[in-house]
Amino acid sequence: MNTITKEISQAIARLREAAPLVHNITNYVTVNDCANALLAIGASPIMADDPAESGDITAISSALVLNIGTLNRHTIDSMIAAGKRANECGVPVVFDPVGAGASRLRNDTVKEILELVKIAVLRGNISEVSFVAGLDATTKGVDASAADGRRDAVSVAGLVAEKLGCTVAITGAVDVISDGKRVVKIHNGHPMLSKVTGTGCMTTALVGAYAGANRDAFVAAAAGVASMGIAGEIAYKKAGQVGTGSFHIAILDELSQLDFAVMEARLKLDEA
Amino acid sequence: MNTITKEISQAIARLREAAPLVHNITNYVTVNDCANALLAIGASPIMADDPAESGDITAISSALVLNIGTLNRHTIDSMIAAGKRANECGVPVVFDPVGAGASRLRNDTVKEILELVKIAVLRGNISEVSFVAGLDATTKGVDASAADGRRDAVSVAGLVAEKLGCTVAITGAVDVISDGKRVVKIHNGHPMLSKVTGTGCMTTALVGAYAGANRDAFVAAAAGVASMGIAGEIAYKKAGQVGTGSFHIAILDELSQLDFAVMEARLKLDEA
Amino acid sequence: MNTITKEISQAIARLREAAPLVHNITNYVTVNDCANALLAIGASPIMADDPAESGDITAISSALVLNIGTLNRHTIDSMIAAGKRANECGVPVVFDPVGAGASRLRNDTVKEILELVKIAVLRGNISEVSFVAGLDATTKGVDASAADGRRDAVSVAGLVAEKLGCTVAITGAVDVISDGKRVVKIHNGHPMLSKVTGTGCMTTALVGAYAGANRDAFVAAAAGVASMGIAGEIAYKKAGQVGTGSFHIAILDELSQLDFAVMEARLKLDEA
Numbered sequence: 001m002n003t004i005t006k007e008i009s010q011a012i013a014r015l016r017e018a019a020p021l022v023h024n025i026t027n028y029v030t031v032n033d034c035a036n037a038l039l040a041i042g043a044s045p046i047m048a049d050d051p052a053e054s055g056d057i058t059a060i061s062s063a064l065v066l067n068i069g070t071l072n073r074h075t076i077d078s079m080i081a082a083g084k085r086a087n088e089c090g091v092p093v094v095f096d097p098v099g100a101g102a103s104r105l106r107n108d109t110v111k112e113i114l115e116l117v118k119i120a121v122l123r124g125n126i127s128e129v130s131f132v133a134g135l136d137a138t139t140k141g142v143d144a145s146a147a148d149g150r151r152d153a154v155s156v157a158g159l160v161a162e163k164l165g166c167t168v169a170i171t172g173a174v175d176v177i178s179d180g181k182r183v184v185k186i187h188n189g190h191p192m193l194s195k196v197t198g199t200g201c202m203t204t205a206l207v208g209a210y211a212g213a214n215r216d217a218f219v220a221a222a223a224g225v226a227s228m229g230i231a232g233e234i235a236y237k238k239a240g241q242v243g244t245g246s247f248h249i250a251i252l253d254e255l256s257q258l259d260f261a262v263m264e265a266r267l268k269l270d271e272a
Numbered sequence: 273m274n275t276i277t278k279e280i281s282q283a284i285a286r287l288r289e290a291a292p293l294v295h296n297i298t299n300y301v302t303v304n305d306c307a308n309a310l311l312a313i314g315a316s317p318i319m320a321d322d323p324a325e326s327g328d329i330t331a332i333s334s335a336l337v338l339n340i341g342t343l344n345r346h347t348i349d350s351m352i353a354a355g356k357r358a359n360e361c362g363v364p365v366v367f368d369p370v371g372a373g374a375s376r377l378r379n380d381t382v383k384e385i386l387e388l389v390k391i392a393v394l395r396g397n398i399s400e401v402s403f404v405a406g407l408d409a410t411t412k413g414v415d416a417s418a419a420d421g422r423r424d425a426v427s428v429a430g431l432v433a434e435k436l437g438c439t440v441a442i443t444g445a446v447d448v449i450s451d452g453k454r455v456v457k458i459h460n461g462h463p464m465l466s467k468v469t470g471t472g473c474m475t476t477a478l479v480g481a482y483a484g485a486n487r488d489a490f491v492a493a494a495a496g497v498a499s500m501g502i503a504g505e506i507a508y509k510k511a512g513q514v515g516t517g518s519f520h521i522a523i524l525d526e527l528s529q530l531d532f533a534v535m536e537a538r539l540k541l542d543e544a
Numbered sequence: 545m546n547t548i549t550k551e552i553s554q555a556i557a558r559l560r561e562a563a564p565l566v567h568n569i570t571n572y573v574t575v576n577d578c579a580n581a582l583l584a585i586g587a588s589p590i591m592a593d594d595p596a597e598s599g600d601i602t603a604i605s606s607a608l609v610l611n612i613g614t615l616n617r618h619t620i621d622s623m624i625a626a627g628k629r630a631n632e633c634g635v636p637v638v639f640d641p642v643g644a645g646a647s648r649l650r651n652d653t654v655k656e657i658l659e660l661v662k663i664a665v666l667r668g669n670i671s672e673v674s675f676v677a678g679l680d681a682t683t684k685g686v687d688a689s690a691a692d693g694r695r696d697a698v699s700v701a702g703l704v705a706e707k708l709g710c711t712v713a714i715t716g717a718v719d720v721i722s723d724g725k726r727v728v729k730i731h732n733g734h735p736m737l738s739k740v741t742g743t744g745c746m747t748t749a750l751v752g753a754y755a756g757a758n759r760d761a762f763v764a765a766a767a768g769v770a771s772m773g774i775a776g777e778i779a780y781k782k783a784g785q786v787g788t789g790s791f792h793i794a795i796l797d798e799l800s801q802l803d804f805a806v807m808e809a810r811l812k813l814d815e816a
Contacts, residue, residue, distance in 0.1 A: 028300045028572045029307050029319050035573050035741035040788050045741065046643070047573050050616040053649035060646065072322040072346065074616065099318070102332065105325035195528065197307035197317065243525025244312050253787025256739065300572045301579050301591050344594040344618065371590070374604065377597035467800065469579035469589065515797025516584045 004184055004222070004271065009263040011214045011223040016042035016259070020062030020212030023091075024205060025049045025079050027069025027098065030198030033252070034065075037202040040255035041227060043209035054078040055085035062212030064091050065205055066117075068109055069098040076109050083117030092120035092211040092220075096204035100124070101131040114164065120217040122160065123169040123204045123225075126153050133160040154183060154272050169221040171203060176272070177225060179218040186222065187268035188229025190236040196248045203228040206255075222269075230266045231255045276456055276494065276543065281535040283486045283495040288314035288531070292334030292484030295363075296477060297321045297351050299341025299370065302470030305524070306337075309474040312527035313499060315481035326350040327357035334484030336363055337477055338389075340381055341370040348381050355389030364392035364483040364492075368476035372396065373403040386436065392489040394432065395441040395476045395497075398425050405432040426455060426544050441493040443475060448544070449497060451490040458494065459540035460501025462508040468520045475500040478527075494541075502538045503527045548728055548766070548815065553807040555758045555767040560586035560803070564606030564756030568749060569593045569623050571613025571642065574742030577796070578609075581746040584800035585771060587753035598622040599629035606756030608635050609749055610661075612653055613642035620653050627661030636664035636755040636764075640748035644668065645675035658708065664761040666704065667713040667748045667769075670697050677704040698727060698816050713765040715747060720816070721769060723762040730766065731812035732773025734780040740792045747772040750799075766813075774810045775799045 021044045026034055031047060038045040048057040051074070058064050064086040066079045086093045095117075097110050110132050113119075122129060135156065153170045157178035161168040167179040175186040193199045207224030214220045228251075235250035293316045298306055303319060310317040320329040323346070330336050336358040338351045358365045367389075369382050382404050385391075394401060407428065425442045429450035433440040439451040447458040465471045479496030486492045500523075507522035565588045568578055575591060582589040592601040595618070602608050608630040610623045630637045639661075641654050654676050657663075666673060677700075697714045701722035705712040711723040719730040737743045751768030758764045772795075779794035 027319070029303050029317075031573050032304060032576060032741065036788065036792065039739050039741055045573075046646070047571070047614055048643075048647065049614060050649060052617070053615065053647035056647040056649070070319055070321060071325065073324070099320075102318070103320065103325035103328040105322060105328070195311050197304065197311055243522075244308065244528040245521040245524030248308065248524070249521055249789035249793055250787075252789030252792070256788040299591070301575050301589075304576060342591055342593060343597065345596070371592075374590070375592065375597035375600040377594060377600070467583050469576065469583055515794075516580065516800040517793035517796030520580065520796070521793055 005264065005267050005269055007219045008223045008226055008267060009260050011210050011219055012258060012263055013260045015210055015213040018213035019044055020209060021046055021060065022063045022065060022205065022208045022212050023048065023057050023061035023082065024065045025054060025075060025082055026065060026067035026201060029069055030201040033198040033202050034205040036252050037255055038205055038209055040252050041206055041209050041258065043212065049075050049078045051077040051081050054082040058082040058085045058091055059089050061091060063094065063208040065094045065208035066113065067096040067098055067201055067204060068106060069201060071105055071109055079113060080116050083113060087118050092217060093117055094121045094123060094204055094208040094211055095119045096123050096201060097128050097132050100128045119166050120211060121167045121169060121207050121221045122164060123171065123207055123221065125172060126156060126170050129160055129168060129170050130156055133163050158183060167217045167221045169207065169225050171200065171225060175225045175229065177218065177222045182218055183272040184222055185270050185272050186226050186229055188226055188233055188266065190232045192236055192240055192247055193232045195244045196251065199228060226263065226267055227255060227258055230263065231258060277536065277539050277541055279491045280495045280498055280539060281532050283482050283491055284530060284535055285532045287482055287485040290485035291316055292481060293318055293332065294335045294337060294477065294480045294484050295320065295329050295333035295354065296337045297326060297347060297354055298337060298339035298473060301341055302473040305470040305474050306477040308524050309527055310477050310481055312524050313478055313481050313530065315484065321347050321350045323349040323353050326354035330354040330357045330363055331361050333363060335366065335480040337366045337480035338385065339368040339370055339473055339476060340378060341473060343377055343381055351385060352388050355385060359390050364489060365389055366393045366395065366476055366480040366483055367391045368473060369396050369400050369404050372400045391438050392483055393439045393441060393479050393493045394436060395443065395479055395493065397444060398428055398442050401432055401440060401442050402428055405435050430455060439489045439493045441479065441497050443472065443497060447497045447501065449490065449494045454490055455544040456494055457542050457544050458498050458501055460498055460505055460538065462504045464508055464512055464519055465504045467516045468523065471500060471523070498535065498539055499527060499530055502535065503530060549808065549811050549813055551763045552767045552770055552811060553804050555754050555763055556802060556807055557804045559754055559757040562757035563588055564753060565590055565604065566607045566609060566749065566752045566756050567592065567601050567605035567626065568609045569598060569619060569626055570609060570611035570745060573613055574745040577742040577746050578749040580796055581799055582749050582753055584796050585750055585753050585802065587756065593619050593622045595621040595625050598626035602626040602629045602635055603633055605635060607638065607752040609638045609752035610657065611640040611642055611745055611748060612650055613745060615649055615653055623657060624660050627657060631662050636761060637661055638665045638667060638748055638752040638755055639663045640745060641668050641672050641676050644672045663710050664755055665711045665713060665751050665765045666708060667715065667751055667765065669716060670700055670714050673704055673712060673714050674700055677707050702727060711761045711765045713751065713769050715744065715769060719769045719773065721762065721766045726762055727816040728766055729814050729816050730770050730773055732770055732777055732810065734776045736780055736784055736791055737776045739788045740795065743772060770807065770811055771799060771802055774806065775802060
C-alpha cells in the first residue's frame with residue numbers, strides 16, 4: 001500500500017473520531033442528501049444560509065461548504081459573509097461551482113467568491129473547473145459536457161490548483177485531484193452515479209467533512225472523492241439493477257458502512 | 273395498438289434519445305424527487321429560481337416547468353421572467369398550479385402567470401384546474417377535494433383546454449388529457465400514489481421532459497401522466513405492502529426502467 | 545394498560561380518521577421527510593412560507609408547525625403571521641426551536657415567537673429546550689450536546705412547561721413529555737435515529753398531526769414522540785444493519801403501518 005492510499009484510508013478513521021460540525025450553504029435540491037451523507041460518513045451537518053447568522057454558524061464549525069446550485073442574492077451574501085469568517089477563523093472552505101458557465105449570475109458569483117474568499121478545495125466537473133479558472137469551457141446546465149475531453153483533466157487540475165493556490169478535485173469517469181504539486185487519479189465509481197441528483201454535491205460535502213477532521217486538504221479532497229466512488233460501486237452491485245431510486249438509497253447505506261478496511265481494500269488510485 | 277398508444281410509447285424512446293435539459297422553478301418540498309424523476313426518465317434537470325438568471329437558464333433548456341407549491345414574490349418574478357423568455361425562444365411551458373384556490377397569493381399568481389405567459393400544458397387535479405379556469409371549485413390545501421366529482425373531468429378538461437388554448441391534464445383516479453380536440457382517459461396508477469408527496473409534481477416534471485423531446489404537447493402530457501401511472505402500479509406490486517417509504521423509492525426505480533415495451537404493454541387508455 | 549397508554553394508542557385512530565391538514569413552516573433540509581411522515585401517519589401536509597399567504601393557509605388548517613432549522617427574515621415574518629392567525633382561530637401551534645443557542649438570529653427569533661405566539665407544544669432536545677426557557681445550555685449545532693445530562697430532562701420539562709404554559713417534549717435516549725402537571729417518560733426509539741437527518745423535525749411534524757386531531761396537547765405530544773420511537777425501533781430491526789439510507793426509508797414505511805394495535809403493544813412508557 002502506497003503512502004497516499006494509507007493516508008486516505010486513515011482519514012476516514014480520523015473523521016469518524018472527530019465528528020466535525022460541517023456548515024453547508026448549499027442548494028435546496030440536494031440538501032437533504034448532503035445532510036444524510038455527512039451523517040453517514042460520521043460528521044454533523046448544519047445548514048444556515050441567512051446573512052444574519054451564516055458567519056456565527058461558520059465560527060463554531062470545523063469546515064464550510066459553499067455550493068451554488070440554486071443561487072440567489074440572499075445566499076450569495078451569506079456565502080461571502082461565511083467565507084470571510086471561515087478565513088478569519090482558519091476554517092477550511094470547500095467550493096462547488098455548480099453550473100458555472102451556465103448563466104451570468106453564476107459566473108459573477110464565482111468571480112465574487114474567489115476574490116473575497118480563500119478556498120481550500122475546489123470540486124467540480126471539468127467544464128465547471130475550467131470555467132472557474134477562466135479556461136475555455138461551455139456548460140450544458142449542471143452536467144459535464146461530453147465534449148470536454150477527459151484526457152486533459154490532469155493538466156486542467158494542475159493549472160487551476162496553481163492559479164488559485166488550492167486543491168482541485170475534478171470528478172468524472174476518472175477523478176483527478178491536484179494541489180499543484182501532488183496529483184492522484186482515482187478509478188473508483190460507476191457511471192450510474194450521474195443518474196442520481198446530488199452525487200456531486202454529496203461528494204463536495206464529504207470533502208468538507210474530511211477537511212474538517214484532516215489538516216491536509218489534498219488528502220481530504222481525495223478521501224471525499226474516493227468515498228463517493230467506493231460507496232457508488234458497492235451500491236451499484238447491490239442495487240444497480242433495481243433502478244435509480246434503490247441505487248440512491250444504497251449509496252447512503254454504503255457511505256454509512258465505510259471504514260478504514262473498506263477504503264484500503266477498494267481504493268483504485270494512481271499517482272499521475 | 274391504436275395510434276395514440278403508439279405515439280405515447282414512442283415518445284419515451286425519443287425522450288431517452290434526446291435527453292432534454294428541463295428547467296424547473298418549483299417548490300422546495302418535492303424538488304429532489306422532481307430532479308430524480310427527470311434523471312430516471314432520461315432528461316437532465318436544472319433548477320434555477322433567481323430572477324437574475326431564470327431567463328438565461330430557460331434559454332438553454334428544452335422545456336420549462338413552473339410549479340407554485342411553495343410560492344414567494346422572488347420565485348413568482350422568476351417564473352414570469354422565465355416564462356416570457358420561454359415564449360420568445362419557443363420553449364414549451366408546463367404549469368402546475370399546486371393548491372390554486374387555497375390562498376389569495378396563489379390565486380393572484382395563477383392569474384398573473386396566465387396573463388403573461390403562454391403555456392403548453394396545464395397539469396393539476398380537478399379542483400386546481402377548475403379554479404385556474406375560473407370554474408367553481410374549493411381546494412383543501414394541495415389535495416383534490418373528494419367532493420369534486422370525477423365524472424366531470426372530461427368536460428372540465430375540454431372546457432379549460434379551449435379557454436386557455438393549451439393541453440390540459442387532470443390527474444385523479446382516472447386521468448384525463450385534452451387539447452380541446454383530442455381527449456384520452458388513462459386508467460393506470462394506484463391510489464397509494466396520493467400517500468407519497470410529490471407524485472403530482474413529478475408527473476408535471478415528466479410532462480416537461482416529454483414536451484422537451486416531443487413537439488406534440490398532447491402526446492407529451494399523456495406520456496408524462498402515463499409514465500407516473502405505470503411506474504406507480506408496478507411499484508405498488510413490488511413495495512406497496514412494505515410501506516410508503518419503499519413505495520416512494522420503487523416509483524423512482526420503475527421510472528428509470530420504463531421504455532417503449534413497458535409503456536406499450538401496460539398503457540390502459542381509451543379515447544373519450 | 546394504563547390510561548395514558550390507552551389514550552396515546554387511541555390518538556392514532558382519531559388521527560387516521562380525521563386526516564387533519566397540517567401547515568408547516570419549516571426548513572428546506574428535511575421538509576420532504578416531514579411531508580411524507582405526515583402522509584404516512586394519516587395527515588395531509590401543506591407547506592407555505594410567504595408572509596402574503598401563511599396566515600390564509602393556517603386559517604384552513606388543523607395545526608401549525610413552526611421549525612426554525614433554516615431561518616431567514618422572510619420565514620420569520622411568515623411564522624409570526626401564521627402563529628398569530630393560529631391563535632385567533634384556535635389552531636394549535638407546535639414549535640421546534642432547532643439549533644436554539646447556536647446563533648443570535650435563532651435566539652432572537654425564539655424570543656420573538658414566544659412573545660407573539662401562544663404555543664401548544666414545544667419539541668426539542670434538552671439543550672434547545674433549556675435555551676428556549678432561558679436555562680443555561682450550550683448547543684453544538686443542531687444536535688444534542690452529550691454534556692447535557694439526560695438525568696435532568698424531567699425537571700427541565702416540568703420547569704419549562706410551567707414557565708411557558710404549554711406542553712414540553714424533550715426527546716433523547718429517553719423522551720420526556722410534561723405539561724407541568726402530567727409527566728411521562730417514553731423508552732422507545734433507537735440511537736440510530738440520530739444518524740438520519742430530520743427525525744427530530746419529523747417528530748415535531750407528527751406532534752402537529754396528532755394535535756390537529758386530538759384536543760389534549762399532552763396526549764398529542766406523547767403520541768407524536770412515541771410514533772417516531774416505535775417506527776424507529778421496528779425500522780432498526782428491519783434495516784438497521786443495511787445502513788442509514790435503508791433505515792431512513794424503513795422509518796417512513798413503519799410510520800405508514802402504525803395503528804392502535806402496534807402502538808398499544810409496543811409503547812414503553814412510565815409516568816414519572
